[in-house]
Amino acid sequence: MNDLKKCFLKESDFATRSILGETIIVPIKGGVGDLNSIYVLNELGTQIWELIDGKSSINRMIEEICKAYDVGPEEAEKDTIEFLNSLEKGGLIYRRKE
Amino acid sequence: MEALRYSDFSLGLHQKMLDQRFPLQGTIEVTHRCPMKCVHCYNNLPIRDQEAQREELTVEEHCRILDEIVKAGCLWLLYTGGEIFSREDFLEIYTHGKRKGLLITLFTNGILITPKIANYLKEWPPFSIEVTLYGYTQKTYESITGLPGSYERCLTGIRLLMERGLPLKLKTVVLTLNHHEIWKIKQFVEEELGLEFMFDAMVNPRLNGARTPLEVRLRPEEIVELDRLDPRRMAEWRRFSEKFTGPVHSSRHGDRLYQCGGGTRAFSISPDGGLTVCALSPANAFNLRKSSFQEGWEEFFSKIREKKVTRRTKCISCEIKAMCGMCPANGTLENKDPEGPVDFLCQVAHLRARALGLSIKPHGACEYCKD
Numbered sequence: 001m002n003d004l005k006k007c008f009l010k011e012s013d014f015a016t017r018s019i020l021g022e023t024i025i026v027p028i029k030g031g032v033g034d035l036n037s038i039y040v041l042n043e044l045g046t047q048i049w050e051l052i053d054g055k056s057s058i059n060r061m062i063e064e065i066c067k068a069y070d071v072g073p074e075e076a077e078k079d080t081i082e083f084l085n086s087l088e089k090g091g092l093i094y095r096r097k098e
Numbered sequence: 099m100e101a102l103r104y105s106d107f108s109l110g111l112h113q114k115m116l117d118q119r120f121p122l123q124g125t126i127e128v129t130h131r132c133p134m135k136c137v138h139c140y141n142n143l144p145i146r147d148q149e150a151q152r153e154e155l156t157v158e159e160h161c162r163i164l165d166e167i168v169k170a171g172c173l174w175l176l177y178t179g180g181e182i183f184s185r186e187d188f189l190e191i192y193t194h195g196k197r198k199g200l201l202i203t204l205f206t207n208g209i210l211i212t213p214k215i216a217n218y219l220k221e222w223p224p225f226s227i228e229v230t231l232y233g234y235t236q237k238t239y240e241s242i243t244g245l246p247g248s249y250e251r252c253l254t255g256i257r258l259l260m261e262r263g264l265p266l267k268l269k270t271v272v273l274t275l276n277h278h279e280i281w282k283i284k285q286f287v288e289e290e291l292g293l294e295f296m297f298d299a300m301v302n303p304r305l306n307g308a309r310t311p312l313e314v315r316l317r318p319e320e321i322v323e324l325d326r327l328d329p330r331r332m333a334e335w336r337r338f339s340e341k342f343t344g345p346v347h348s349s350r351h352g353d354r355l356y357q358c359g360g361g362t363r364a365f366s367i368s369p370d371g372g373l374t375v376c377a378l379s380p381a382n383a384f385n386l387r388k389s390s391f392q393e394g395w396e397e398f399f400s401k402i403r404e405k406k407v408t409r410r411t412k413c414i415s416c417e418i419k420a421m422c423g424m425c426p427a428n429g430t431l432e433n434k435d436p437e438g439p440v441d442f443l444c445q446v447a448h449l450r451a452r453a454l455g456l457s458i459k460p461h462g463a464c465e466y467c468k469d
Contacts, residue, residue, distance in 0.1 A: 015199025019122075019171050020114050024107070026199040030223045038107045
């Protein structure tokens with residue numbers, strides 16, 4: 001995931017819910033994610049999740065995180081990539097084809 | 099990103115709610131119609147009851163209501179009946195709820211489950227499915243359901259769900275008619291099928307006031323004997339009593355009629371769109387056909403939850419009331435009085451407390467406190 005121009009799309013078999021200030025991602029179809037678990041996003045994760053639209057690059061996400069959290073680009077890049085990796089591994093997002 | 103087990107997530111969310119009213123969990127009865135004629139059922143109607151069918155919410159109305167409850171924050175939803183699969187369009191409604199990210203539990207008797215339905219549920223898995231198994235033998239099962247062939251159909255439904263690895267639990271309601279088979283049912287489910295099993299023996303009068311279900315209800319001492327004979331059940335009651343029984347303090351909401359979660363974190367919707375605090379409280383429902391869920395939750399339920407008790411019954415200062423099923427709904431169903439203590443429930447609670455070795459402090463004119 002070193003190409004910071006990459007964009008991602010959300011898998012359609014998950015629903016995003018915002019309940020009592022928590023953002024959660026619920027698997028809705030069989031064979032996706034772990035149906036015994038619920039994915040809970042923290043504030044940073046929620047912001048990145050909202051930017052996953054097939055158009056926003058990793059670079060753009062890093063810029064937004066720097067603005068929102070007053071952190072340097074290196075830390076923001078590390079956090080963003082780590083989060084995107086976990087989403088991709090969980091089957092919640094996929095890379096948009098060029 | 100954190101992947102949490104549902105139970106941990108649920109606990110965290112409930113702790114976060116504290117005192118605020120929030121519609122986290124709902125029940126929707128999609129129909130009261132059912133192919134079976136169970137002797138103890140509080141709401142079943144014949145499957146071909148055309149008047150009942152005409153009054154049921156349409157798929158479009160269900161979808162609109164689902165959109166509204168999701169917007170309000172509902173996460174856990176129970177679909178029950180009657181028998182949910184009496185409605186041929188049930189899966190359309192269900193799928194809309196799934197797409198919205200609701201965690202859906204299905205209560206079904208299992209007899210209408212076909213390979214097609216089971217395949218569909220595998221594709222769109224519910225959070226949980228609970229099937230009621232009324233007997234170990236066909237004779238006992240069908241003496242309750244009144245439908246020849248229903249025993250085999252239920253077992254077929256269970257197998258279809260099991261073969262697909264769906265999150266299935268079995269349960270039963272213990273009545274005079276299947277009391278003698280309860281431990282055989284439990285053994286069959288847990289050891290032969292390898293599934294989780296639960297049972298309950300609480301039976302209510304019917305919503306229309308008929309008391310026929312009470313003819314097959316166990317006696318209070320029989321119900322508590324079931325606890326005594328099941329160490330796991332007894333341990334659960336002990337844990338519950340340690341947590342919830344004890345001196346009754348005058349809290350901020352101590353004089354309120356409703357002390358349950360209905361209208362504060364839970365709600366129920368009847369087949370014709372009546373919003374109520376629970377399925378056992380159908381009177382004076384808020385009509386979701388004419389108004390929105392948000393209005394019902396905020397205005398209608400606020401008024402209900404503000405209702406205060408009008409007299410001091412023996413229940414007010416009863417220290418074991420958390421172990422008792424007494425509530426305005428049960429009071430109304432049994433005595434036509436939301437505050438009138440239900441003798442049967444009172445007996446069960448006192449016997450259960452004694453079985454646990456709890457001391458019961460005097461709390462007014464309670465005949466069951468005397469030795």
